[in-house]
Every structure is written in structure tokens, then in C-alpha cells.
Amino acid sequence: MAHISASVYTSHVPAIGAALDLGKSSEPYWQPLFKGYEYSKQWLKDNTPDVIFLVYNDHATAFSLDFIPTFAIGCAAEFQPADEGWGPRPVPKVQGHPELASHIAQSVIQQDFDLTIVNKMDVDHGLTVPLSLMCGQPSAWPCPVIPFAVNVVQYPIPSGNRCFQLGRAIQRAIQSFDEPLNVQIWGTGGMSHQLQGPRAGLINKEFDARFMDLLIASPEEAAAIPHINYVREAGSEGIELVMWLIARGAMADVNGGAPVELLHRFYHVPASNTAVGHAILKNN
């Protein structure tokens, strides 16, 4: 039987990918940021899972306005890094896990979450930057990855509570897979940032700290935060934080299991326009 061993939360700022790809990670601007992930890189080396279920959002890359799936699960055998306008990032292609992905799709849809199944898509910085932050610059990613894309670009987007409940359904789906796989679930995006209009550049450290506190200790309360609070307090793109709730909802403690353990917590401002938040929670 497969199980979820841990969840990882991290922002996925494109400039972080560019800093790594262009060899700028030791510059004073970037040093403090990458330092915050040193623990995490070692931890992932020591605790490499069989599969990473990676929750992220597509930034008008694979999904244009042709179709806008609210929740899309990547069931393909592999996914290419996308050309987002700068040329594709020089990172390894992403190997999928079609068997587990299609098992999750079937199980979660039977639990009333109507996922869109995607058999072909390129993956953008939303997916590859978290991998770079956690793995550095390897010639291949350490394990297969199931991309799970959430629409946070065109409103209305799914509510925090919907995301949290979906995480619980994903946990049940993974637990019902027959192979004994060790699975990590990652929630990415955020924290406070706004990329548009005269209010661009908004950062709210108090909101971010409070959100992290709630996410760790009172996730149901975090899940109850309405959209408008994210927009007003954390910027129009701060809404990406709802994706962290999918990963959190898949942890044991909110599904009748043992309390989770906080292994690492980190926060840094700025990476380009964005506040970077990061945490690792372990199931016991």
C-alpha cells in the first residue's frame, strides 16, 4: 500500500529558476534565499521518495484561454520543460508516474472531485522551480513526479476549503494504491505578492507568518480564509497559497492519523516581486 511520508511547501518564483540557470545563486541578492533551502536539499537526498505529487499552477503556459481546467492531473509518462517566452529552462525533463496518476484520477473522481485528465502538457516554472530549489541542478530529477495543476489564474478559482478537502481525497487515493510507494506531496506558489497594477510589489509579512502558523497548527482555519482576504492582504497573486492547502489536507493528522512534525520553516523577502515561504512537514 502506498503512503504519504511528508509534505513540502514552497514558493515558485520564476526569477529563482533564472538565478540558478544563469549561475547567479551565489550573488548577495540570492544567497540568503538559497541558504534557506540547504537543509531541504540534504533532507530530500536522505529521504528521496518514490514519487512526488506536485501541486502547482500553470501560468498561461500549457493552458491558454482555449480551456481552463480547475484541477488537472498529469497522467503522461513524461513532461517537457516549457518555453515560456525565454526559451525552455535547461532542466531535466520530468518523468511521470502514469500508473499512480491514473489510479489517483479514478479514485478522486469517484470521491466527487471532477479532475481533468491531461495526457500531454509541458510544465512551466511553477513545477520546475520547486524541483530546482529542492534538488539543485542534477542531470535527472531524483524520482518520478505527478504534476497537478490548479487554476489560480482566472477567477473564480477553487476555494481554500475545496483545496483542503481535495487533499484529503488525494490522501485516500494514494493509500488505496497497491504498490508500497513512498509518496511526498508538495504544495507550491505564494506567498504574498502582486504582479500587476499600481499595487504591484505588495508584501505582507504579518499575513504570511500567520498563514504559515495556521497551515501548520490549525489547517482547517487556514482553509476557511476567503479569497478576498488573500487578495486584499497578500496581493492578487498571493491567492496561489490555496494550493498549499491541497498538500496540507493530504497529511495524516487531518485524516485521523498521528500529529505531524515540522522539520523546517523558512521565510525570505524578496525574490523579485515575491515573498518566499517554505516548510516541510513529516508524517509520523
Place this chain on the structure above:
Amino acid sequence: MALDKPYLDVPGTTIFDAEQSRKGYWLNQFCMTLMKAENREVFKANERAYLDQWAMSEEQKQAVLARDLNRCISLGGNIYFLAKIGATDGKSFQQMAGSMTGMTEEEYREMMIKGGRSVVGNRVIGEDGDAQAHHQPQGQHSPLGAH
């Protein structure tokens, strides 16, 4: 009954909802074509001719030609789509975001290094924060001078 849009009173912010998306459909779809290197070259060679291939409004085309991202957004553009124009121009997200504030690139970068824009006074239209309409443009071009 009207739809619930509680986000209309956030200053300096346009939420990309279904209505904005409908307005900006061709503008955004044009942007998507810039994800191919060969299209970027064709666009750069003759921007106007390239834009004329889509059913965009004249206003939308002018906003793109002027790289007026605030105008693009008010006409239905979304930043993640518009970012493809910026990428074609070799601009980073920070340069694009900064361009919408009126600040110079240096001023905006400096604001971010100092911890970003405060939410104080910028939660609701009618307060007195730096993102409010009566404080535009920001930075050295501000009517109040650099601050």
C-alpha cells in the same frame, strides 16, 4: 442577480475574472503565440502586421505597441499572458511589474529589497496608501516628487 465580486474595491488591482477574460480573449491568445521562438521573430520584425492577425480591438493593439501593461490589463489582459510580450522584449517579471507603478526600475527594485510595498492604506479604495489612484504615478514622476 449580479455576481458577487467583492474584489472591486481593492486599489490598483484588476482581478482577472470570467468577464475580464472574455474582453481580453484575443489579446491574451495573441500573447500565447509568443511562446514559439519563430513567432517572436516575426512579431519583432513587424509588430503591427503581427497584431493585425488577431481580432483584437484597436485600443488593445495600441496598448501592446506602447507596452502599456496597465492599459492592457484594463482591456482584459492578464499578467501571465502579457508576460510573454515582456519575455520577447527580454524583460523580467520585476521589470514588467515595476512598469505598472510609474517607478523607475531602480526605484521598484529598491522598494522590493526594503521589504516590498506595505498593505497599510492599500487595502480598500479611498484610503491613503501609495497604490491609491490619487498617488499615481509613483516614484520620481510622482506629482509629490520622489519619496
